[in-house]
Each structure stands twice: as structure tokens, then as C-alpha cells.
Amino acid sequence: MRDKPCVEPGTQGRIPDAARRARGPCAVIECFEEIPCDPCHDACRRGAIRPFDDINHLPEVDFNRCNGCGACISVCPGLAIFVVDETWKDDLAVVRLPYEFLPLPSPGDTVAGLDRSGRECCAATVVRVEKAKRQDRTAVVWIEVPKPLSMEVRHIRVGGSAIGSREG
Amino acid sequence: MIGAGPAGLCAAIAARDMGARVTCVDSGDRPGGQLVKQTHKFFGSRAEFAGKRGIDIAGMLADRIRDDPMVEFMLDSTVIGFYDDGAIGIEHNDALTFLRGERIVCATGASERMLAFPGNDLPGVYGAGAVQTLMNVYGVRPGKAVLMVGAGNIGLIVSYQLLQAGVEVVAVVEAMPQVGGYDVHARKIQRVGVPILTSHTVKAVHGTRVVEGATVVALGSDFRPIPATEEYFHVDTVCLAVGLTPLADLLWQAGCKMAYVPELGGHVALRGEDYETSRRGIYVAGDLAGIEEASSAMIEGTIAGLSAAQSLGHEAPDFEERLATARAELAALRSGPKGQKVRLGIERLMRLGREVGVVA
Amino acid sequence: MTGARITVHPILEFKEGRKVRFTFDGQVLEGYEGEPIAAALHAAGVRVLGESPKLKRPRGFFCAIGNCSSCLMTVDGRPNVRVCTEKLREGMRVETQAGKGVLLAND
Numbered sequence: 001m002r003d004k005p006c007v008e009p010g011t012q013g014r015i016p017d018a019a020r021r022a023r024g025p026c027a028v029i030e031c032f033e034e035i036p037c038d039p040c041h042d043a044c045r046r047g048a049i050r051p052f053d054d055i056n057h058l059p060e061v062d063f064n065r066c067n068g069c070g071a072c073i074s075v076c077p078g079l080a081i082f083v084v085d086e087t088w089k090d091d092l093a094v095v096r097l098p099y100e101f102l103p104l105p106s107p108g109d110t111v112a113g114l115d116r117s118g119r120e121c122c123a124a125t126v127v128r129v130e131k132a133k134r135q136d137r138t139a140v141v142w143i144e145v146p147k148p149l150s151m152e153v154r155h156i157r158v159g160g161s162a163i164g165s166r167e168g
Numbered sequence: 169m170i171g172a173g174p175a176g177l178c179a180a181i182a183a184r185d186m187g188a189r190v191t192c193v194d195s196g197d198r199p200g201g202q203l204v205k206q207t208h209k210f211f212g213s214r215a216e217f218a219g220k221r222g223i224d225i226a227g228m229l230a231d232r233i234r235d236d237p238m239v240e241f242m243l244d245s246t247v248i249g250f251y252d253d254g255a256i257g258i259e260h261n262d263a264l265t266f267l268r269g270e271r272i273v274c275a276t277g278a279s280e281r282m283l284a285f286p287g288n289d290l291p292g293v294y295g296a297g298a299v300q301t302l303m304n305v306y307g308v309r310p311g312k313a314v315l316m317v318g319a320g321n322i323g324l325i326v327s328y329q330l331l332q333a334g335v336e337v338v339a340v341v342e343a344m345p346q347v348g349g350y351d352v353h354a355r356k357i358q359r360v361g362v363p364i365l366t367s368h369t370v371k372a373v374h375g376t377r378v379v380e381g382a383t384v385v386a387l388g389s390d391f392r393p394i395p396a397t398e399e400y401f402h403v404d405t406v407c408l409a410v411g412l413t414p415l416a417d418l419l420w421q422a423g424c425k426m427a428y429v430p431e432l433g434g435h436v437a438l439r440g441e442d443y444e445t446s447r448r449g450i451y452v453a454g455d456l457a458g459i460e461e462a463s464s465a466m467i468e469g470t471i472a473g474l475s476a477a478q479s480l481g482h483e484a485p486d487f488e489e490r491l492a493t494a495r496a497e498l499a500a501l502r503s504g505p506k507g508q509k510v511r512l513g514i515e516r517l518m519r520l521g522r523e524v525g526v527v528a
Numbered sequence: 529m530t531g532a533r534i535t536v537h538p539i540l541e542f543k544e545g546r547k548v549r550f551t552f553d554g555q556v557l558e559g560y561e562g563e564p565i566a567a568a569l570h571a572a573g574v575r576v577l578g579e580s581p582k583l584k585r586p587r588g589f590f591c592a593i594g595n596c597s598s599c600l601m602t603v604d605g606r607p608n609v610r611v612c613t614e615k616l617r618e619g620m621r622v623e624t625q626a627g628k629g630v631l632l633a634n635d
Contacts, residue, residue: 033351034504036463037211039219055213056504075219077209078352101332102538118361136209136221137539155359195594197615207539221539246594279595291575291588298592298612306567307534307542333534377586378575415595 011063016084021150025068025085025094028151029059031078043075073098074135084150093150094127099141104129105158112161113145113153122149123161169193169273170247170256170418173201174462175454175469176275177229180239182473182490183273186482190239191267193258195246200226201277202297203462205304207332208325211350212463215497222462223304229466250422271449271476274419275469278412278433278455283317286372292379296326296409303333311405315382316340317370321349321461323409327357330407338401341368341384343391350506371398373406382406414456422447427520431513432458438517438526442475443468446526451476458517460510467498532571548618565611565622566592566599577601577611578625601625 009017014029027048029040034056041049041059048065049072070083073096083096095113105111105126113124128142145153169176169183172194180190198204206222217225233239245260255266280295282288292311294302296318299310314335316327319342327337337357345367347354354364371385371393386397413434420426424437425446437445437452444451453472454465471494478487502510521527534542545560552574559568566577566589576586577599589599594613603609604621607629611622 030355031352033506035211035350035352035506036213036501036504037218038213042214054503055500056507077211077219078350079356080352100538102536114359114361116355116359118359136219138209139538195613223540280591289580289585289587291577291586294589295591295596298590301592302567302570303534304540306563307537307540307544308567308571309532309534310570332538378588 013060014058016061016063016066020063021084021086024087025070025083026063026066027061027068027070027072028082028084029061029072029076029080030082030154031059031076031080034058035078037077039075039077040072040081043072045069045071070096070130070140073140074130074138079138082154086147086150088144091147092144093147094142095124095145095150095153096140096142097154097156099139099156100137101158103158104131104139105141105156109158110161111143111159112157112163113143113149114155114157115152116154118155120157120162121152122146123163124153124156126156169275169473171201171275171277171454171456172196172199172230172241172243173275173277173454173465174203174225174229175277175456175465175472176201176273177226177233178466178469179273179275179451179453179473179476180469181229181232182470183271183477183482184233184236184238186474186477186484186487188238188271188477188480188482190233191242191269192233192239193242193245193247193256193267195244197244198226199230199241199243202300203229205297205300206325206462207304207329210463211461212501213497215493216463216466216501218463225462247418250418269449270480271451273443273451273453273469273472273476274445274456275452275454275465275472276415276418276456278459279415280408281411281413283370283408283410285370287374287379290373290375290379291377292375292404293373293406293408296322296407299405299407300326300329303335304329309333309335310407311379311403312336313338313401313403314405314407315370315384315401315403316407316409318342318409318411319344319347319349319354319364319366320409320411321353322412323407324349324353324357326407326409327362328353331357331360331362335405337362338403339384340364341370342366343369343387345389369393370406379404379406412455412459414459416456419445419450419452419456422450424450425524425526427517429458429513429517429520431509432517434459436517438521438524440521440527442479443472444475444479446524449479458510458513461501464498464501464510467494467501470494471498532573548616550616550618550620550622552622553624559616561617562615564592565601565603565609565614565616565620568616569611569622576624581628600629602629607631 085094088094113122124143130140203226212218451472453468602623
């Protein structure tokens, strides 16, 4: 049972389409199964994650309101929210992802960028690590990845990359 | 309150709020039950502490009643049985004491299921809850490489926690053709690189004195092993997360009418909407009332606590409102596709209850 | 097994109790006061806690919360102690138990 549509990329729903991503950072909520959960709505101060009529409904983002601030990333108990910024640099996008492992990487580190099945798909450079108290021990790691991989890389492995350091 | 886990603590809070005197008895050395090893952030809504970690929820619940003169905690204390004169026997430090409660809320939780396979008794074959206790409460890794059996929420969550503790998880095997737990929990371990092998089971665990390896086999649609699909994993630990069953010994001994409801995990007590069993004055809540999530256990505890206190004549201006809110939240938690099994189980339980007159 | 103790963890902090010494079948081991005996043994690399009464197969713990009785040992002469919940104290004498154990008469 997958109630409403909106799994397809668009300006509403969970997955922002290419046109929206080209306009600036935005949340990508990879939550595709109805479970009773709603903290992401409370986390968004811009009202971009719509209120839940039913706590089991899938989250729905208004990508015209979402500015990719990332306040929802560490709040999601499913660690299912990422922020993608394809306007970061010419050929590089930034992916911000939740991270609950040690050691934490440091800015400047080269790490392995992993896809949803844990396969290494690129070398990534860490640009920032957020670990404020309000995040309650869910760090948010910002990594630079090749732009075509912005919707593929969803995890990292610290300690360098087998694919080798990316140039630039 | 027998059991001071999420259900028992919430029952205690609710009953205290109504003006009842409460004693919480628990065999553990700290309140919180299984919450004390849940390091992940909880689902649900704000009322059930969504977004907070289980380990912190235990403290938050206990803090609400810890220093209340109306509430007494008896920890390291095991309830051993009900006596004919209405007293319950409690073992503490090898001594037996007796306590009489006008109402009793039983919230003893669950025990882990076993799975039959050669070598399942070897040291190193551990229940998922045991692995959590050892690792998250006492800071000891269960081993170096683990095979997880079961891809329900517990198997997925404990796999993630093993990775966080620096333990390798070689694979998660699941006999069903699909993952039983939440998709988001599965994704957390898949992106680290842990394979989830659905339609697979553990065929045997090998070792002379302790676990040294395990053989996994693929299952056909008839759940029979498919020949020549065996795969060997070099592991020192096999973790069983193949379900829970209500820890109902006390209810049996008390003579509560029980029913076998597979959707609720096994034998559960027939009970009314207020969670009172067929034995007047004995209430149930949490996993004992039917295997579910901690969030629903908390609400069931609240309903049982409110109802038990009210039946003693205690009153509170917000009683009706609190009860209605709790019922609505519980219904919402169960209303999604993942709640279907529990909904079916409760329907069956209530139907059986009506047949024997436990439910009006 | 070295390194069984978790020293750093992304979510948890472990406050170690006082270090105490105890014996396991005569061998001197160390653990932390107040932790379950089974945790101290496991951290010291001991997984086999006893044997099954009939077939003499090795036994370890299973549930770790005092429910299943897979971890019965003799502690300070007392048989059938569930070491998964029994707290470790300085100088404890922990022994593998053969058979079902014999209850001692009260002093």
C-alpha cells in the first residue's frame, strides 16, 4: 500500500526533480513506506514538510518552500533525509547525510562515497561536519561528489577511497 | 506494576496522576526495561517521544515518578507468583516478601523465540536482546563477526547497533521473501554494505566448543531449502532475531483466561478495552498484551494505569480526555500497513473475549 | 579476545566501575564491579559457561536478562546462579557447574 503518488521526482513529494535541484539545495526524503512517524514535519520551520493528516502518511515536501537548510536531517529516526545541492560548484554537488558512526571524518578528508547498497561509487571530499547538541548525536556530514552522482551517494566510509583522490 | 519497562512506567505515571499509590516491581537493577538498550531514535509522534532515543526515554519516564512519595520502586526484585489470598510473592536478595495490590498491572514484556537448527545451542548463538544488553548496557562486543537471523525491526536495528559498536555484520538472513521491518531501518544497514538475504535461512551453525561458522541456504517459495545453494560464513556469533513471545507465566499462574493469537506473538490474556483481564483487578499492557512496538506499549500502559486507578474510585478532571487521546494515538499507530498484523490479532482477541464474556 | 570492550561509541558513554579480580575455575580474571559476571567473562574471552546436564554439550548465555537459564554456574559455592544478571564483586569464585548442582543447607 503506497497511498499517494509523489514518489516520482517533481516539485512536490519526496524527490525533487532535476529542474528543482538545479535551483539550489533541497531535501530528499527517501521514505517510501507508510510507518507511524512524523517528527520531520515538526523539524521544518519553513512549513515545507506538510502536516500529516494521518501519522502513517508519507512525508510530502513543498520544494518551493524548502531551502535545503537541513534541519530535518538529524531529526528523522529513519536517517532517511538527505540534502542535495547541485549548485555547489560547476561539476560538483554537495550531499549532506546523517552519520552515526565513529570516527567522524574531518573537513578536507577524502572518504569513499557509497551508494544505497554500500558500493563505493566515488571518492568524496568532506567539506563540513555538523554535530550540534540539538542533533542528539546524529552528525550531518557534507561531502562533495561529482554532480552526476548526487542522487546516488548516500553514505560514506572513512579512511580514504579505493577509487582514489578526486582532482580539484 | 509488575515490570517497569515502557508499559509499566507509563501505567505507573498514569495511575499516580489519578491519585493512586503505586509500587513498581522490576527484576532489573534500573527502570526502563528494554528501553535501556535502545540507542536509536524512536518513531511515532511527539506524544510517544518520537525522535528521542530509547535510552533517554527510559530516564525521562522514570524521572516523572522517581521522587514522588506516592511511588515506590522495588528493583532487583522478581515477582514469583500470585497467592490465593491476593498477595504477590517477591524475591529480593534471596528473601521472599509479600505485597498486596488492590489492582495489579502486569507488564512483564516478552522473551525471545528460538529457531531449530543443528548447533543452535553452541555458545555464540545469542538472542538479539542479549546482544543488545551485552553491547549497549555493558559495553562488551558479542564477537567480531556476526550473522543476523531475521530481518524484522529487531534484526535490522541490532545489526545497525552492531556496526556502530565496530562489529562486522556479514549478512542478515530472512526466511520470508521480503524484509519484515521498516524499509528505512533496512536502508541504514544496506548502505553500509550489509547484504539482506531474503528467502534465506541458517541451515547449521558449526563449531566444536563455540561458534566458528554458519551455513546459510536459500529457500524456495515452499520454504524448503534449495539444494546446492549453501553458503558458508566465517562468524563467531549468530544472532537470533526471530520474534518475541509474551512472557505470560504470571498470568497463567493467576488463572487469567488466555488465548493463542499468533498475530500477537503467542498466548495472550483475554482482556477488555481497559486492558483488564478475566481476573478482576489484574490488567495487562505492553508486549505481554501482544507483541508490538515500545511506542504502543507506552500508550497501553497509560490506558491500563488510568483504568486501574479509576476502578479504585480515583478521579481526575482530565481522565476522559486523556483516555480518549491515548486510544486515538494507539489507533493511529496501528492504522498503517505495518500495523495490519496487530489489528488482525486484536480483532481476534476481542472476538474470543466476547465469546467467553471477558469483553462486554 | 582482546578488544571486546567498547571504548568509544557514537551514541553511548560507558562509565566503568571499579576494577575487581575474580576467579574462573581457578584462573584469575579482571572485570568491573557491578557488571554481570557473564559480561566480565565474555570480555575476558570466556564464552563457554557450562555444559548441558545430559549430553554435556557446551553452554553459553542466550537471553542475558535472567529468563532462559542457559548460563547457570556455581558462584562462591552456590550452584545454579544466573551469571547473566548476577553482579560481579571483588574476589568472587566463579566455577563451571557439572550436573544440576546441589543445594547447600542453610547455615
